Amino acid sequence: MSRYLYSLLLYLLVPFVLIKLVVRTRKSPAYGHRWGERFGFIKTLPNDKPVIWIHSVSVGETIASAPMVKALMNQYPNYRFVVTTMTPTGSERVKKIYGERVSHVYCPYDLPDVQNRFLNRTHTKMALIMETELWPNTIAACKARNIPVVIINARLSEKSARGYAKLSSLTRNMMQNIHQVACQTENDGERFKQLGLPAERLAITGSVKFDMSVDDEINNSAALLKSTWESGLGRKTKILIAASTHDGEDKPVLDAFRKVHEKLSDTLLLLVPRHPERFDRVFELSESLGFNTIRHSQATETSIDTQVIIGDTMGELMKLYATSDIAFVGGSLIKNGGHNMLEPAALGIPVLSGPSVYNFTDISQQLEDAGGMKTIQNSEQLAAVVYDLLTDDAARKKMGGQAQRFVEGNRGALQKLLKQVSETIDHLG
Known part of the structure; x- marks a missing residue:
């Protein structure tokens, strides 16, 4: 070509691009x-x-x-x-x-x-x-x-x-x-x-993504946020974060969390959709499946029966990662190629990912070889791996440490x- x-083809597509912008504006007015x-x-x-x-x-x-x-x-x-x-x-x-x-x-x-x-x-x-x-x-x-x-x-x-x-x-x-x-x-x-x-x-x-800096402010604000959540819950909690999820991933994640929560009632799911126009839909999905759900943007304080927090703010992903014990990185259970798994790894958090990681083929393989990441194929495997890690503190800390050392070694x-x-x-x- x-x-x-x-x-010429691009010029012919301009009207359709404008229509798409109008549609996106209805979902997200900032467009x-x-x-x-x-x-x-x-x-x-x-x-x-x-x-x-x-x-x-x-x-x-x-x-x-x-x-x-x-x-x-x-x-x-x-x-x-x-x-x-x-x-x-x-x-x-x-x-x-x-x-x-x-x-x-x-x-x-x-x-x-x-x-x-x-x-x-x-x-x-x-x-x-x-x-x-x-x-x-x-x-x-x-x-x-x-x-x-x-x-x-x-x-x-x-x-x-x-x-x-x-x-x-x-x-x-x-x-x-x-x-x-x-x-x-x-x-x-x-x-x-x-x-x-x-x-x-x-x-x-x-990759310059290895050179990200994790400053004390992130860790301090994350510790304060988690303490606030635990105060509302009335107990210590272990948090699974599912970050940058796409349409088609939220229900499998919620299904996996249900299996974990039935055995470990002190767990909390932090569910962070990739795109802000999906925040409301994911909140409604979580509620429709019977989870007691709150929005991070509207309530920093949990109640004793809170099970799921929807991460519906922008620019806070690293802080939300830092509150968590295990991280599932989305865009990987569907064919979207995955997202940046180095962010949780840099914080010393064990990383879980689906099989679709073509955007990070080499990094994901190296991180898994280093022992800092596990690949799961479906909701059932996600539930099983999360349960195993949450019930084995030594294994979880070892995996998180290996993830962090992998990042530090490639700066x-x-x-x-x-x-x-x-x-x-x-x-x-």
Whole structure:
């Protein structure tokens, strides 16, 4: 497929994209704001400083990129930084992390005129794109303006690579236009090369997600929160967190928790849906299944019969993980590829995951080999493993310790990535 045909197809899809935005706005009103930014209609930035554009599609990637972005801001105070995300939750996270130190806009769609408008109005001199956001028109527009594009913390699953390979001419041309790819693993790098990336433009830096920091504030606030919950319950409790769950996972998790709770009445389930538009539905599901359920946003105090807490706030996942004894990481019981299992691992919490982890193939296998994670296939296995770990303190603590040591032993990607990015910035004209 040529880029011309690709662009034509995207233009034909614009009406459907707008319809989807309307539908999403009904479920989550924040999607109704700032539509123009998605089409490049943003306020023109002052042209007094060169601009580095950082794109991170999700909240998780925004958090993972923050240490690098902050380091670059300190190292290059004469540059302006623009951060784009796709979702309102990503926008909120950017504002919370950086305040007014960066400009945030929604990522412009991959249409030629949209990208040209965005680049004209931001005066971008360099683009840093997190992980797997590979957009042919975006990269081509940057190349035409001699704007180096660096894919940072890059990963490419076998499934994604097969998809790109089906569009071989479009993908190969795109790869030729990328200035550099800093990959998480050798396997990721090989897939990029197979798609046409010149070998000299590839660097293996590891995953910056290993370099996350867990400060005392998180642990202290988590301890206070758990103490408040236990005060309301009138007893000590052991907490299973099911984090970043998707539609199709909540009921199996609740069914598994029921089996555990029937044997261990001092347990509590902390259920955290991935997307905020599902908070109410998951709350209603839990109640309909007979669980005494509260919303974290509306009540920090539990009652003596509370069984399930719905984690319906944004930006608190690490704190909620830190209250817990075992973590199930969602997006993995359905075919969604999983989510970041390094977050609970960094806190020394045993990690459980379903079989679908194609977004974290190498990391999940290494974490499991290190003894910090177990893969479960279904609700029954989840119940059995949770029960075994909650009734064996030594095994649970050992598994959590192995998870934490795995994370600590793989730190260092951030410094490697900063070196690669800094070399490119230093050569900007």
